[in-house]
Amino acid sequence: MANPLLTTKAPDAALSVQLHPLVLLTITDYITRHISRQQPQPIVGAVIGQQNGRTVTLEHAYEVKTDLHHQNSILINGEFFTDRLEQYKDVHKAPALDLQAVFMLGSVGGPEDEHARVVKQVQQLSGMDAVMLVLFHAEMVDQLQGGKLPITLYESVLEQQDGGEAGQQEIKFRELSFEVETGEAEMIAVDFVATGGGNATAVPKAAEQAQASSTAEASGSKTAGEKKGKGKGKSKEEDTDPDSATNVLSPEDEELIASLTAKANAIKMLTQRINLIRSYLQSLPPSYLTSTDSTNAPADDTNYVLLRSINALLSRLPLLAPPSPISNTTPDGQGELHIPPTLASAAAKEKEDVHLTTLLASLTRSIAEAQSLSSKFYTVTREKNSKDRNMLSGGGRGGSGSGFGGDEGYGGGPFGAPGGSGSTGPP
Incomplete structure (x- = not known):
């Protein structure tokens, strides 16, 4: 049966999504901690990145605090979500990152109603309509083949409801293809996790080991009489088996051995480089910079760039080098x-x-x-000079006068004398 939340309409322009490995590491780490702690809250997180046109990058992820509604539905803590998103925006300003997707656990069949409600809540809290959904398929972890990742990426779209009121829309999803984009720093982190993950094997507890050993001893003593004289050669092989449990190193010992081996290789390489520099310097003729008796000029093929690097x-x-303290003995015999x-x-x-x-x-x-x-x-x-000039120019012009024989004009002179351009008679 087809998933009713998946749309069948083709997009106007396809999105190009680049997924970074740090997002996968964060999601898997969050799921592992959540399951090991047996936390009852659902697994919900946000993914931030940047969008340039139709190209979207998913670079960092973080978990989101959720609360269970009275109807057992997921409800995102709005205050925590807003504050944490602003904190990540403040940290990642160059280049500026913003919310791009949310991640949750889901089946291979596609998103469900619970996923649609969470996406709608995130859209309301962030004020963004284009929020993608990353579904992690836990049931595919033990069945991975050919390097396929157990995740599916969906684009959220709004479509008109069938048989609904005019203008009423519902959230639907469209599956998107993505490619993994890895930077140099992420390569180092992924390599470290992959190396450590190979040694992260399950170590049984001491009580379980003691119980297993006692059970093995009891079963061995019980069947000793039955197998006496028949399996001596086989028992000798089991005692000298190098792959027995007593010869297996713990993950901590293997990690310590790997770390010491890496340090020894680094020291060996450093020694080789120092010997190479020493051999090169010994092969050079005496210089007038180091010997006052030498009058030979440097050769034409002298590599001054290399010599400056060695000098630096x-x-x-x-x-x-670790500093060694210098002790000055005072006259009273006390050292400082x-x-x-x-x-x-x-x-x-x-x-x-x-x-x-x-x-x-x-x-x-x-x-x-x-x-x-x-x-x-x-x-x-x-502004002050402009106001003063306006006042002086307004008083000097005076009024226009009545023109009909009045004694005073319309305006006064600068010193309070009546003025006016109109004349009542001869002067």
Whole structure:
């Protein structure tokens, strides 16, 4: 039977979705912790990314706090959802990420009514209509073949209800194809998880081990009389079996051995590189920079870039090496520890850089405030001068007079004298 929540209409333009592995790691980690803690709340989370036209990236995911409604339906905690979304937006500002999808557990058959209600709640809380749905199929985990991921991505669309009122729409979903996009940092994280996941085997508890061993001893003593003289060769092979339980390392021991092996390989490679640099420097002729007796000029094929790199490496070695304290003995026989000059000078230089940066920031801020004050003062002065000029020009013109023999004109002069351009007779 076809899923009624899946639409059959073709999209106007197909979306290109790029899924990052960190989203998958977050979802699986959330599901594992949720199941191991036996939490009753449903599994609901949000996925953020960026959208450029019809290209959408799903880069980070996080869990969402939910509450159970009185009718056993999922209800998202609106305050938690809004605050957490704003926090992720503040962290991921360059490039700016926004809500793109929600993830939940679901069957292979497609979304259900509960998924549609959650998507609708997220749309109302975020104010976004285009919210995708990521369904994780838990039943497919043990049946994965060919590298297929146990997830399905759906696009939410609004369609007119059949037989409903005009303008009434319902949420439906359209399955989308996606591709996995991996960055360099994600490659390192995925490789670490994959390496650690190979050692993350289930370790039985001590009580279960003791019970299993006692059961094995009891069964062995019970059948010892029956198999006496018949299975001696087989028993010897079992005792010397290298794959027995006593010879199997625990996951912690295997991880420790792998870590020590990686460190040993790194030290071995570092030693080889140091010997290579030493051999190269020994092969060079004596230089007038290091020997005062040498008068030979450097060869034409001298690699100055490599020599400058080696010099920079040597200049950083005193900072990388652990400092040994210097003890100065006072006349009374008491020793006083002092910081080595190299480390002290480096610390002083860092402190000076911090103070210089703070001073430059304060100076820049003061200049900006002074410039703003100058602009405001210029604006106020210009307005004041403009008002003064208007008042002076208005009083000098005076009134127009009546023109019919009045003693005073319409307006007064600048000193209160009656004025007017009209004339009543000869002067």
